[in-house]
Amino acid sequence: MVNETRDVLVTRDLKKYFPLRRSLNPFSKAERRVVKAVDGVSISIPRGKTVAIVGESGCGKTTLARTVAQLIAPTSGEILLDGRDMSTMKRKDVYKDVQIVFQDPDSSLDPRKTIADTVGEPVRGLHGGTNRAIDERVMRSLAAVGLSEEQAYRIPKQLSGGQRQRVAIARAIAPSPKLLILDEPTSALDASVQAQILRLLIELQNEFGLSYMLITHNIAVAQYLSDVVAVMYAGHLVEYGPTKTIMARPRHPYTITLMTAAPIANPWKRNLLNIEIKGEVPSAINPPTGCRFNPRCPYVGDVCTKVDPPLEEVSPGHLVACHFKAQTADVVVERRTTSGLAAPEVGAT
Amino acid sequence: MIGLLPSPPAKVLEGSIVYKGTDLVKLKPKDLRSYRGTEIAMIFQEPLTSLNPVYKVGSQMAEAILIRESRSAGLDAADPEAIEDLHKPVRKKSKPVKPKRKLTPELRKEAMEALKLVRIADPEQVLERYPFELSGGMRQRVMIAMALSQRPKLLVADEPTTALDVTTQAQVLKLMKELITEVNTSIMLITHDLAVASQVADRVVVMYAGDVVEDAGVYDLFSKPLHPYTKGLLSCIPTGSKDDTKLMPIPGSVPDLVHPPVGCRYADRCPSAMDICRTKPPKLRDVGSGHKVSCFLYGE
Numbered sequence: 001m002v003n004e005t006r007d008v009l010v011t012r013d014l015k016k017y018f019p020l021r022r023s024l025n026p027f028s029k030a031e032r033r034v035v036k037a038v039d040g041v042s043i044s045i046p047r048g049k050t051v052a053i054v055g056e057s058g059c060g061k062t063t064l065a066r067t068v069a070q071l072i073a074p075t076s077g078e079i080l081l082d083g084r085d086m087s088t089m090k091r092k093d094v095y096k097d098v099q100i101v102f103q104d105p106d107s108s109l110d111p112r113k114t115i116a117d118t119v120g121e122p123v124r125g126l127h128g129g130t131n132r133a134i135d136e137r138v139m140r141s142l143a144a145v146g147l148s149e150e151q152a153y154r155i156p157k158q159l160s161g162g163q164r165q166r167v168a169i170a171r172a173i174a175p176s177p178k179l180l181i182l183d184e185p186t187s188a189l190d191a192s193v194q195a196q197i198l199r200l201l202i203e204l205q206n207e208f209g210l211s212y213m214l215i216t217h218n219i220a221v222a223q224y225l226s227d228v229v230a231v232m233y234a235g236h237l238v239e240y241g242p243t244k245t246i247m248a249r250p251r252h253p254y255t256i257t258l259m260t261a262a263p264i265a266n267p268w269k270r271n272l273l274n275i276e277i278k279g280e281v282p283s284a285i286n287p288p289t290g291c292r293f294n295p296r297c298p299y300v301g302d303v304c305t306k307v308d309p310p311l312e313e314v315s316p317g318h319l320v321a322c323h324f325k326a327q328t329a330d331v332v333v334e335r336r337t338t339s340g341l342a343a344p345e346v347g348a349t
Numbered sequence: 350m351i352g353l354l355p356s357p358p359a360k361v362l363e364g365s366i367v368y369k370g371t372d373l374v375k376l377k378p379k380d381l382r383s384y385r386g387t388e389i390a391m392i393f394q395e396p397l398t399s400l401n402p403v404y405k406v407g408s409q410m411a412e413a414i415l416i417r418e419s420r421s422a423g424l425d426a427a428d429p430e431a432i433e434d435l436h437k438p439v440r441k442k443s444k445p446v447k448p449k450r451k452l453t454p455e456l457r458k459e460a461m462e463a464l465k466l467v468r469i470a471d472p473e474q475v476l477e478r479y480p481f482e483l484s485g486g487m488r489q490r491v492m493i494a495m496a497l498s499q500r501p502k503l504l505v506a507d508e509p510t511t512a513l514d515v516t517t518q519a520q521v522l523k524l525m526k527e528l529i530t531e532v533n534t535s536i537m538l539i540t541h542d543l544a545v546a547s548q549v550a551d552r553v554v555v556m557y558a559g560d561v562v563e564d565a566g567v568y569d570l571f572s573k574p575l576h577p578y579t580k581g582l583l584s585c586i587p588t589g590s591k592d593d594t595k596l597m598p599i600p601g602s603v604p605d606l607v608h609p610p611v612g613c614r615y616a617d618r619c620p621s622a623m624d625i626c627r628t629k630p631p632k633l634r635d636v637g638s639g640h641k642v643s644c645f646l647y648g649e
Contacts, residue, residue: 056514160602191541195585195598202591217515220544224587224596243590261519263544265586267567272519272548273526280484280517 007044007080008179008211009068009098014041014077016060016067020285035284037063039235040077045179045228048205050212052226052243054219054258058281060235065181065215069100082178096126099172103184105164109156109171115142116152119171126175141174142167144207145200162193166200173204183215198224219262223247223335231255234282234292237311241318247335251320251328253297259333269334291323299324383420390501394508396488400480406491407476410460411453413495463494466531467524486517493525497532507539522549543582547571555579558604558614561633564641575642577619613645621646 017034038060045051053061067074070091079086081097099122102108109118120138123129127137142152145166156164165185172180185201186194198221204210216222222229222243229246231239231254239252250256260275279296282288288295294304303323311319314329322328366373373381385391393399401409457476464472467490480488489509496504506525510518526549529536540546546553546567553570555563555578563576574580581599588594601618604610610617616626625645633643 056516162602191543191582191585192599193602195587195596198587198591199596199598219515220587223589224591224594257516261516263518263522263542263548265544265547265571265583265588267547267550267571270548273523275519275523277516277520280486281514 006046008047008082009213010044010080011068012042012078014064014067014079015039015075016063016072017075033285036235036287037284038067041237043230043237043240045211045213047211048209049227050205050214050225051228051230052214052216052222053230053232054216054222055232056217056281058284059232061215061232062183065100065183065213068213069098069181070094092126095122096175097178098181099175099177100181100183101168101172101185104188105156105161105168108168109164111156114153114155115167118167119174122171122175137174141170144173144204145170161189162196165189165197169200173208179211179213181213181215186221187218201225219259231258234284234287236292236321238293238321239319240311245315245318248332250331250333251314251325252322253299253328254293256328256331256333259335264335299327388501389503389505390496390499391505391507392492392496392509395512396485396492397480399492400488402480405476406478406480407457407460410463410476410495410498411456413498414456414459417499459498463498466497467494485513486520489513489521490524497528497534501534503535503537505537508541510545525549543586558609559606560614560643562615562643564633566639569638569640575636575640575647576644577621578615
């Protein structure tokens with residue numbers, strides 16, 4: 001299914017379970033319970049492209065990112081980096097190719113280090129070289145994210161929130177990685193700063209041919225930045241395919257709910273007020289049997305509570321895990337905003 | 350607006366807040382208190398920090414209901430003893446007063462009704478829970494239920510859905526929108542998310558660095574935004590994909606409010622700033638059909 005030379009990163013049936021603390025009673029016969037945070041996820045990230053992992057809190061998207069970044073070890077499954085099995089690689093070699101940008105620069109940057117030291121640290125550790133060579137690399141990546149040489153000798157406190165996120169990005173691109181994991185890169189930022197960072201990420205991708213794994217709950221950001229979207233629900237991949245297809249014609253009932261619920265800046269399309277959303281994200285300890293979305297699904301049938309639907313192709317490259325995917329074939333979600341549109345007549349709603 | 354900012358340092362220097370013909374700024378703190386909750390209620394961004402973690406949902410809701418009842422009975426609502434007295438008439442003054450917030454059957458019934466109003470399926474169980482046992486969406490619903498049990502005429506909602514997931518946000522916003530008609534309340538929704546505003550608001554007021562820069566009906570604002578800041582904000586929203594739209598971020602950052610610029614506070618970031626913008630601040634004026642804007646581009 002996947003062409004391994006074309007893809008920077010491939011995961012195969014990746015699983016990450018977290019064991020829960022056993023009952024305090026040492027003689028308890030109760031089975032040890034686990035949280036299935038990521039339960040059999042297979043994705044591939046093409047070179048120079050962006051794959052967005054979309055889902056709500058607790059769906060496992062951050063666990064997936066951390067597993068891919070080797071911050072935690074997978075329970076089972078494979079991660080292939082450029083066709084090589086990551087578990088057999090040295091950590092240092094993994095980090096030369098995979099770097100991560102976290103959500104909040106305030107906690108991901110060392111408050112007492114200068115910007116130059118922060119950005120230089122991964123270069124020194126991974127590639128080594130003379131101080132001069134390292135400095136040169138630091139200045140190049142700072143310039144790439146739009147920071148001046150003078151700002152390199154400041155500490156994070158002396159920069160604005162947007163500038164600090166630029167530092168975090170500069171640090172991630174300094175060792176010249178192939179893949180950047182972006183964990184909610186703009187959620188902590190204001191709207192206008194978010195726009196700046198999104199633009200920067202696109203420029204960097206075009207300039208250095210970077211691949212991005214974008215973790216986000218923000219549908220608009222995923223739509224804007226990504227080429228491929230993977231929708232996760234309760235540890236499972238429920239839909240996977242080209243961004244344009246999924247944004248306009250989502251097929252999994254959860255994706256449809258998510259796309260409709262994400263507000264758009266268009267008072268003539270009050271999507272969000274016209275949908276009925278049942279229940280809440282299930283607990284990962286006791287997920288529903290069968291399809292995990294079944295208690296909230298408007299299309300639910302008997303089979304959904306018994307059999308977990310497999311991911312199946314509905315059109316080239318577009319996979320959906322739903323027993324009733326035939327019924328969602330003509331759902332269209334409109335996500336256009338007013339900008340660039342002739343305003344419909346007032347009172348159209 | 351509901352007089353919650355600590356004073357000093359916060360101080361209303363001038364202006365008035367006219368609520369049903371009364372200027373709230375001129376009221377004494379004691380009189381203002383009777384407006385808070387019963388007339389104007391507020392819900393906050395993070396429900397976990399606004400609920401008391403050591404009391405069950407039921408007793409916290411009972412407190413809100415008791416306050417309303419005592420007020421309608423003409424008692425000073427702020428006195429915890431007065432709350433107690435409604436149900437337990439005798440109480441010794443010498444003992445330190447610890448509000449017990451006992452859940453009488455009547456209170457329970459009313460609290461359950463309030464929870465049903467916010468579409469909580471099993472109100473009986475929720476009353477017996479502590480806030481930490483509830484999900485984010487449930488907590489925010491409890492907050493709304495508490496606020497509404499005061500039967501306020503105005504609900505001030507400060508970023509009520511920012512801490513919530515997309516589907517939960519949709520549920521809460523839809524609920525708020527429905528409640529406007531059901532309980533006949535007005536809502537002042539404070540948000541940084543223009544998309545949320547466009548989905549639920551009837552009227553949108555755009556603020557920048559402490560000033561109102563534009564004030565218009567929701568359809569007017571989104572079809573013909575006038576102020577350059579509003580336009581800038583709208584062009585910052587990612588729409589479509591990177592292939593067909595380019596984001597136009599607003600250059601620069603918000604000015605220092607300790608020493609704000611002399612003229613228009615947006616002038617330094619404004620693409621169409623003129624000389625006059627840097628010398629005197631523009632006034633908010635009506636440019637037709639209730640669309641107000643504060644910008645020299647639309648006349649003095």
